[in-house]
Amino acid sequence: MRLVISEKNIAAKKLADILAVGKSTADKVYSTPVYRFRRDGDEWVSIGLKGHIIGVDFPDEFSKWRLEDLTEMVGADLVEEPAEKGIIQSLRSLAKKATHVVVATDYDREGELIGADAANVVLAVNPALPVTRVRYSAFTREEIERAFAQNAPIDQALADAGASRRDIDLVWGAVLTRYLTITSNKAAKRAWGDVLSAGRVQTPALKLIVDREREREAFTPENYWVVKGGFEAEGTAFDAVHETARFSSAEDAQRVLDAVEGHSLAEVLSLVTKQRTVKPPAPFNTTSLLMAGAAEGLSPSRTMRIAESLYMDGLISYPRVDNTVYPKSLDLKALLRTLKKVGPYQEYAAELLSKPNLAPTRGQKEATDHPPIHPTGVADPDKMKPENYKVYNLVARRFMATLSDPAVLESAKAILQVAGEKFVARGDVTVTPGFRAIYPFGQKKSEQLPLLTEGGSCGFTGANLDAKQTQPPDRFTQGRLIQEMEKRGLGTKATRHEIIQTLYDRKYITNDPAEPTCKGRSVIDALVLRARQITDAEMTAELEREMDEIANARSTRSKVVGHSRRMLGEVMAVLLDSVAEVGEALKAAADEDAKVGKCPQSGDDLLIKYSPKTRAFFVGCQGYPDCSVTFPLPKNAKFASVDEACAVCGSPQVKVIQFRRPVRVMCLSPDCSTKKGPEIEVGKCPSCGGTLRVRYSQVGTRFVRCEKYDSETHPISYPLPQTGELEPTDEICEPCMAPKVIVHTKKGPWKICIDPNCAQRTEPKTRSRKGKKSK
Structure with missing residues (x-):
């Protein structure tokens, strides 16, 4: 039996479908899906992994997060452990009957490591098994057949390069993340708070964004003025800019306006046209x-x-x-x-x-x-x-x-004169579209000049003055950040987009183009303060070059990983001597990020806080314990500060982010009318006959409560869906005697019994994560 090992289950199925003579048959070995088929008279089994089946971690002695362990962690031996026990069990079972193993994981460093680990699992059971490697670049029949017709060994150097990256990133990430998190919590005098992550690539990438923001803040804009003229020829209007593109003085610009005022004709002093070619783009990487x-x-x-x-x-x-x-x-x-x-x-x-x-x-x-x-x-x-x-x-x-021809454009430049003042008009016309006919992306908008004759004249419709300022450097869009990271040797083609997403997930940056948050700036500032080298791109780029040397068999895993540990050890020696200083910088930034407004009682800042006792977030006064003002926040949500106060009552607001619900901005004041809706009567209480009304909590959550409610003797209260307009009905649910209401949602009306424990209550039809309709 020939065993084919690919990286994912979907790849295993596709390979089986392509390679099979006839149809493949789905089966399971223990709990792992496999696909059996016949080819060349032999039985084949195709199995998909779930990425890495072998992981590495620190020994159990480092399971607790303690500052005193960090120096030892830098040099600690990592422990290999199974990441997918079920798949490993299946591989071992299949290895007993296999006569040949084909590794068909993705052909890159990570894929080679995944394949090598899987092959080692199989060889541990059946050491005599021949193992071959196939490499392909597309899931097409022609490409897969070509790949399986060629035999090659596993590239151990490439796998070692992948293992080196895994080891280095784990050690750097774990040690620096624990340092920042523990130091921050210690300064804030709390047992636990947000995890502040750092990493070999993540931190220099974040510094690019922070540095660009500082450039923008340090930028001093300069005023300048632009004089634009309006012209007309052959019934077509067009613009031209004064030959002095930027006037540093408003008075000089105004003199031009005064000179041309009242004129209606312009002389065409010169008209120069020339053709230029635009080359097609390079293939996509x-x-x-x-x-x-x-x-x-x-x-x-x-x-x-x-x-x-x-x-x-x-x-x-x-x-x-x-x-x-x-x-x-x-x-x-x-x-x-x-x-x-x-x-x-x-x-x-x-x-x-x-x-x-x-x-x-x-x-x-x-x-x-x-x-x-x-x-x-x-x-x-x-x-x-x-x-x-x-x-x-x-x-x-x-x-x-x-594969297309270049585009050919004709550029025109006209010099126009009005009352001795010269204006420059430019335009482009496409002579031959070439590649632009099929690939219009990324083209600058251009205008075609009307027909002009050198020495002739055209109409002049007036001029205007635009006051402008020089602009700071642009923030990095995600696309430009990817390009900048590649230029500086940060990360790889496979990891750069993941690094950027991590920065967003950690709330180190926001928006696109990217802006650093206070938290993101504080991490960079704290590390630059004492360990600038780990925030700069050069050290990371050096390690990337060394890992390339491993892949090319010119260096070894132990040599490169050892060098990286020595670099980190030098950094940690400095950072561990600066715990108090770094911690205070992190605490100050965390407080700044958590600010939502001013306390109505003390005037101090209101901060988003977390209570370990109730396991819930709330807003509290920074002046505690002298000021005990607090505001509740909804459960099971994330929060962000909002600059604008409530337009209704003037109280501070927070942004509330909840899973599968629209993001909303909530006023903190429990008495604000934005938290109140109509107190609709929905029916009679099935217990006492009292009136059931819609009520609202301090955080704006709506529910139904009996008018005779008492938390001890009569705790009749029902939750409600939080979105959709409510409409009462005259209907009573017979099993539980609670009233029914209609909830008008975007998908249409939905009638429910308000008792969530009612056996006959129906939920709206939605799609589950597997794509099946839930009933």
């Missing part, structure tokens, strides 16, 4: 795809998830690549014939196929592991999610653009 996705409104992490899904569906090639040069083995015309079957691309693909020779563009990075990202399958736009088609469309059009 991971970085350029993520940037293109960001320009279309998709975050890098979302673009990558979609790209991975399209890859698994056989629609595009492997999306984690550095390469920007198509290999000679890639059949470009076959790919065009595939795209010719997709409606929106039929005509253009046919045009490219009619060319006698295809001359694709080349980027600056060439690698041999995977080709650049390109389409591999026929997509049906009508059957795809819009955002999935958006990414496929980018890939398909970019591929065709790389």
Whole structure:
């Protein structure tokens, strides 16, 4: 029996479907899905992992978070342990009957490590088993058949490079995260609070954002003035800018306006036209795809998830690549014939196929592991999610653009004179669209000048003065941050989007373009204060280069990991001598982030706080214990401060973020009318016959309560759905005698018994996470 090991269950099934002679059969070995099929007269079994099945961690003696352990943790031996016990059990069982093992995990550092770990599990049971490695870049029949026809060994150097990254990132991340978290909690005199994470790549990436924000804050804008003139020729209006593009003095600019006032004609002093070519773009690699996705409104992490899904569906090639040069083995015309079957691309693909020779563009990075990202399958736009088609469309059009002719543009520059003052008008016209006909993304908007004659005249309709200021450097968009990280050697093609998402998840940055939060700035400031080297890109880039040396068999895992531990040890020696100083800096920033307004009683700051006793968040006065003012917050939610006070009562507000509910802004005042709704009568109490009314808690949560409510003798109260308009009915639920109400939601009306414990209560039909309708 031949055993095929891939990285995920979906990959295992696809490989089985492609390789099988006939149909594959789904089965299970213990609890792990496998796919059995026959090929070349042999029995084959395809099994998918769940990523890493072997993990590493610190020994149990370091399970508690203590400052005194951190120095020892830097040099501690890591312990390998099973991460997926069920899959390991299944592999061991299959190894007993296997005659050959084929490792078919993704071909990159992480995939090689995953495959090597799985092979070691199998070989521990059956040491004589031959193990071969297959490498492919697309889930197409042609590509998979080619890969399985070639035998190669596991690249142990590549796997060691992946293991080195895993070890280094664990040690650095764990030690620095524990240091920051413990130090912050110690300064705040609390047993536990938010985890403040740091990492070998995460921290320098955050510093890029913080440094850019500081540049913006330090920037001093300068005033300047621009004089624009309005012109007209052949019935077409167009603008021109005075030859002095920026006036440093408003008076000088005003003199130009005064000089041209009252004139209605302009002389065309000169008209220069010239043609220029715009080259087609280079093929997509991971970085350029993520940037293109960001320009279309998709975050890098979302673009990558979609790209991975399209890859698994056989629609595009492997999306984690550095390469920007198509290999000679890639059949470009076959790919065009595939795209010719997709409606929106039929005509253009046919045009490219009619060319006698295809001359694709080349980027600056060439690698041999995977080709650049390109389409591999026929997509049906009508059957795809819009955002999935958006990414496929980018890939398909970019591929065709790389095989297209350059665009030819004609640029025109006219010098116009009014009362001795010269104005410059510019315009572009497309002579030959070339690649732009299929790839319109990223083009600057240009205007075409009307027909002008040198030495002739045109109409002048007046001039105006625009007061402007020089602008600070732009914040990093997620796409630009990906590019900057690549430029500085931070992370890899497979990890950069994950690092950015981590910064958002940790609340170190917000918005897009990215702005650092007080928490994010405090982490950088605290580390720069005593350990600047771990916030700079150079040290991380150096380790990346060393891991490349491992992959190329020019260095070893033990050498590089040992060097990284020595670097971290030097850093920690300094940081552990600065616990109080670093802790105070972190505490001050945490307090700043938690501010929501001023206390109505003491005037001190109100802060979002957490009570370990009640396990709930609340807003309390910073002046406690001298001031005991508090405000409750909803349970099972996350919170963020809001700059604006309540428009109704002037009290501070907080942003409330709850799972599967719209984000809302809540006034803190329990008496504010924004928290109150109509106290609708919904019926009679089934216990006493009293009136049941809709009421509202201090945090704005609505519920139904009997008018004779008493927490001890008559605790009749019912929760309600928190969204949707309520409408009472005259109906009574017979089993429990509670009244029924109608909740009007976006999906339509929903009639329910208000008693949540009623056996006949029905919930609205929604889709569960598995995509099945719940009843």
